[in-house]
Each structure stands twice: as structure tokens, then as C-alpha cells.
Amino acid sequence: MARIQNAARNAMEWFEVVGERYAEHFEPEQFMYSMLTRSQRISHENLRLRDPVWLEGYERWFAERAGVQPGANGQVPPPMFTPYSIKDLTLHNRIVMSPMAMYSATDGLANDFHLVHLGSRAMGGAALIFPEMTCVSPDGRITPGCLGIWSDEQGAALKRLVDFVHTQTPAKIGIQLGHAGRKGSTKLAWEGIDQPVEEGGWDLISASALPYKAASHTPRAMTREDMDRVVADFVSATKRAVAAGFDMLELHAAHGYLLSSFLSPLTNKREDEYGGSAENRARYPLEVFRAVKAAWPETKPISVRLSAHDWYEGGNTPADAAVFAQMFKDAGADMIDCSSGQVVSEEKPVYGRLFQTPFSDKIRNEIDVPTIAVGAISEADHANSIIAAGRADLCAVARPHLADPAFVLHEAAKIGFEGQQWPKQYHSGRAQYVTNLQRAAAEAKR
Numbered sequence: 075m076a077r078i079q080n081a082a083r084n085a086m087e088w089f090e091v092v093g094e095r096y097a098e099h100f101e102p103e104q105f106m107y108s109m110l111t112r113s114q115r116i117s118h119e120n121l122r123l124r125d126p127v128w129l130e131g132y133e134r135w136f137a138e139r140a141g142v143q144p145g146a147n148g149q150v151p152p153p154m155f156t157p158y159s160i161k162d163l164t165l166h167n168r169i170v171m172s173p174m175a176m177y178s179a180t181d182g183l184a185n186d187f188h189l190v191h192l193g194s195r196a197m198g199g200a201a202l203i204f205p206e207m208t209c210v211s212p213d214g215r216i217t218p219g220c221l222g223i224w225s226d227e228q229g230a231a232l233k234r235l236v237d238f239v240h241t242q243t244p245a246k247i248g249i250q251l252g253h254a255g256r257k258g259s260t261k262l263a264w265e266g267i268d269q270p271v272e273e274g275g276w277d278l279i280s281a282s283a284l285p286y287k288a289a290s291h292t293p294r295a296m297t298r299e300d301m302d303r304v305v306a307d308f309v310s311a312t313k314r315a316v317a318a319g320f321d322m323l324e325l326h327a328a329h330g331y332l333l334s335s336f337l338s339p340l341t342n343k344r345e346d347e348y349g350g351s352a353e354n355r356a357r358y359p360l361e362v363f364r365a366v367k368a369a370w371p372e373t374k375p376i377s378v379r380l381s382a383h384d385w386y387e388g389g390n391t392p393a394d395a396a397v398f399a400q401m402f403k404d405a406g407a408d409m410i411d412c413s414s415g416q417v418v419s420e421e422k423p424v425y426g427r428l429f430q431t432p433f434s435d436k437i438r439n440e441i442d443v444p445t446i447a448v449g450a451i452s453e454a455d456h457a458n459s460i461i462a463a464g465r466a467d468l469c470a471v472a473r474p475h476l477a478d479p480a481f482v483l484h485e486a487a488k489i490g491f492e493g494q495q496w497p498k499q500y501h502s503g504r505a506q507y508v509t510n511l512q513r514a515a516a517e518a519k520r
């Protein structure tokens with residue numbers, strides 16, 4: 075029932091906004107694809123079943139727009155395997171490994187775990203790899219195991235990861251900078267997620283003095299002095315990220331962490347110029363963004379991750395997120411990474427396949443800013459449908475990358491796309507993997 079209602083809601087919204095969101099911006103070919111897939115129930119591969127000739131023509135049209143010609147075997151890359159360029163960054167496909175906290179650093183230092191974890195995902199086909207939120211100060215950590223970038227030693231440890239990705243893989247690597255705010259000083263996930271540490275904790279800061287959960291430590295509402303310190307920490311972190319050679323920077327302004335706590339009316343009860351209207355709530359996050367941007371090379375892209383829905387009455391909705399996206403775009407953000415929730419612990423999210431993609435669609439096509447879609451995008455068919463319909467420019471994939479470091483290589487093989495490069499050391503694994511897939515398909519037909 076929920077599925078049918080979701081499909082109906084998506085389709086209804088498409089018709090409500092068709093003029094300003096799609097008809098005015100999309101070329102006729104993409105407009106048609108968008109209309110056919112408007113409910114998010116009909117996918118790329120469904121369309122292939124219905125009309126393979128039309129879909130192949132569309133794939134060719136899309137690939138030409140992305141500047142690619144068919145491969146030597148005549149194969150046209152499907153939308154998720156087309157390259158994407160933004161500023162001086164060119165990605166060889168549209169899949170990003172989304173940032174995921176691994177709780178495995180000591181004193182914020184990246185170690186061999188991070189090298190192997192991120193290095194293997196970069197070898198596994200994602201075009202852009204993000205390590206977990208990297209914290210700008212010791213009190214900006216979620217847990218004692220989070221990565222940091224407040225010292226030169228940490229910067230050098232991160233450079234080792236960057237150098238591996240650049241020299242051994244075709245991937246690029248971004249850094250997500252953040253401060254945990256009131257959600258800091260908690261235990262490692264496997265010891266009790268969101269539970270305050272018992273020993274060695276730190277004082278918390280946030281937009282307002284409200285704890286995340288009843289059992290959480292209560293943060294102090296930030297003073298102007300705190301704000302200046304945190305801006306300076308973000309700027310130092312950015313300079314270290316530049317020195318480490320990261321290709322892209324993302325400012326984490328989602329999930330109830332420090333900057334997000336300013337944006338949401340549920341966590342920001344301030345009565346000064348940093349609280350109240352959307353413009354006031356965005357004032358401090360924008361100040362941080364501008365300071366970071368000034369320290370980041372003009373030639374490299376910078377994105378902002380937003381919670382596009384608080385999933386709670388009185389909280390931000392996708393309409394509010396679009397207002398914030400516009401503000402960050404005006405301040406020079408190159409992309410908006412459209413996540414949602416985790417702002418208040420009482421939230422009531424509605425999960426499901428591609429559940430956050432409509433937020434990306436809205437922001438990309440109403441605000442006219444490139445976006446990253448994320449959330450329950452777990453197979454090639456999902457990513458192809460999103461990219462082909464212009465609902466996002468990139469798809470970030472998180473948990474499937476935990477289950478399978480070679481997620482992208484495997485998805486390429488499953489849809490028979492030969493143009494995705496495997497590491498030269500692994501070529502014989504590819505041939506066997508493809509043979510096994512073909513065998514399984516033949517068995518299933520019997």
C-alpha cells in the first residue's frame with residue numbers, strides 16, 4: 075500500500091510542477107524520459123523491456139550529451155557510466171561512495187584501516203570516494219573514533235589516502251568537513267550509537283542548549299566567541315585539505331550536526347540574528363561556508379550536504395531545503411548533496427527505495443544547481459533511472475559499499491557493461507565473474 079501511495083504522490087507532484095521544473099529546462103528527449111518514470115515505479119530496465127529500441131536511442135542521446143561515443147564493441151555507456159565534469163574535476167562515472175563514519179581512528183588520525191577501507195572502494199569502481207565526516211576540532215567529533223583534520227599530522231595521514239587513490243586508481247577523492255555539535259561526545263557505534271561516552275567526553279556546543287536525546291549531554295548555545303573559533307577551525311581544516319590534495323570539498327550541514335542545528339527550527343530557538351527566519355538560521359552556516367570557500371581553490375568544486383526534510387512536525391521540509399539550497403548556491407556552492415533527517419531523535423522518516431531522490435529532483439530542477447542524490451540507491455537500475463531522468467547529476471551510495479567494496483564493478487558486470495575499467499591486477503576475476511553471472515542467468519531460465 076505504501077508503495078502505491080508513494081508512486082501516486084511522486085506522479086502527482088510531477089504534474090503539479092511540470093511547467094517550471096521540467097518543461098522549461100529539459101530537452102524533449104529527457105522530458106519524455108522524466109514523464110515516463112515520474113512515479114519512480116517505472117525504471118530504466120522496465121523501459122528497456124517495454125521498448126528496447128527507444129531506450130537504446132535515449133542512451134545514445136544521453137551519452138552524446140555527456141561527450142562520449144560508443145566503445146570499440148559499439149556499446150553505449152548507460153547513463154550512470156557516463157563521465158561528469160564540474161569545474162576542473164572529471165569523474166569517470168556518476169557513482170560516489172557516500173561518507174560513512176567508521177569509528178576507527180585514534181586521536182583523529184587516519185590509519186591502515188582507512189587506507190585499506192577507502193583504497194579498496196576506490197579500486198572497486200566508484201568515481202568519487204568520500205571518507206567519513208572529518209572533524210575540524212577535537213570537540214567536533216561524534217565519537218572518540220572519528221577522523222580529524224585539526225593537526226598537520228592528521229593532514230599528512232589523510233594525504234597518504236589521497237596519494238593512494240590518485241596513483242593506484244582512476245577515482246577521485248573528496249573530503250567532508252564537519253563539526254558534530256550537540257551530537258558529539260558519544261560512544262563508538264558498536265558500543266551504543268548516540269549514547270554519551272562515560273569517560274573522556276567533551277563539552278558540547280550547538281545553536282541552542284537542547285540535548286539530542288533525554289540521556290544526551292546538554293550543549294551550550296554558541297556564543298559569538300565560539301562562532302569565531304569554529305570558523306577559524308573550518309578554515310584551518312580547509313587549508314590542510316588543500317595541502318593533502320583532495321579533489322572536492324563537502325561542507326556537512328545535515329543530520330543535526332553543528333551547522334544543521336542552526337538551519338532547523340526544531341534545534342534553533344535563538345532569539346538573536348542567528349535564529350528565527352530561514353535567513354537568520356542560515357546566517358552562521360553561510361558564514362562558515364564563505365570562509366571555507368575563500369580558503370578552497372576556485373578550480374575545485376565544493377558541495378553542501380543538507381537535510382532536505384526533518385521528518386517532524388514544525389521542522390524543515392523540502393520547500394525550506396530549496397530555500398537554503400538557493401542561499402548556498404548564491405554563496406558559491408557548486409553542488410547540493412540531498413540527504414534528510416537525523417536532526418531530531420523523535421523524527422518519523424518514511425524510508426523506501428530512492429526515498430530522498432525527490433528532494434534532489436526538486437532542488438536540482440527548481441534551483442538549477444547540480445545535485446547528488448543519496449539514500450536507498452542500491453543497484454545500477456536505480457542509478458541509471460535517476461541520472462537519465464535528470465533527478466540528480468551524481469548518485470551517492472553508502473551501505474551497499476560496506477557490503478561490497480567492488481559494488482560498481484559488479485553492477486557494471488550485471489548489466490553487461492564492458493566499459494567500466496577493472497584494476498589491471500583483477501582482470502581474470504572479471505572474466506570469471508561474468509561467466510558465473512551468465513551461468514546463473516541460464517539456470518534461472520530453465
Ligand SMILES: Cc1cc2nc3c(=O)[nH]c(=O)nc-3n(C[C@H](O)[C@H](O)[C@H](O)COP(=O)(O)O)c2cc1C
Binds near residue numbers: 176206
Ligand atoms: C555507518 C554509516 C556512517 C555514516 N556516516 C556518515 C557521515 O560521516 N557523513 C554523512 O554525511 N553521512 C553519513 N552516513 C549517511 C550516508 O552517507 C548515507 O547518506 C546514508 O547511509 C543513505 O545512503 P545508503 O542508503 O546508500 O546507505 C552514514 C551512514 C552509515 C550507514
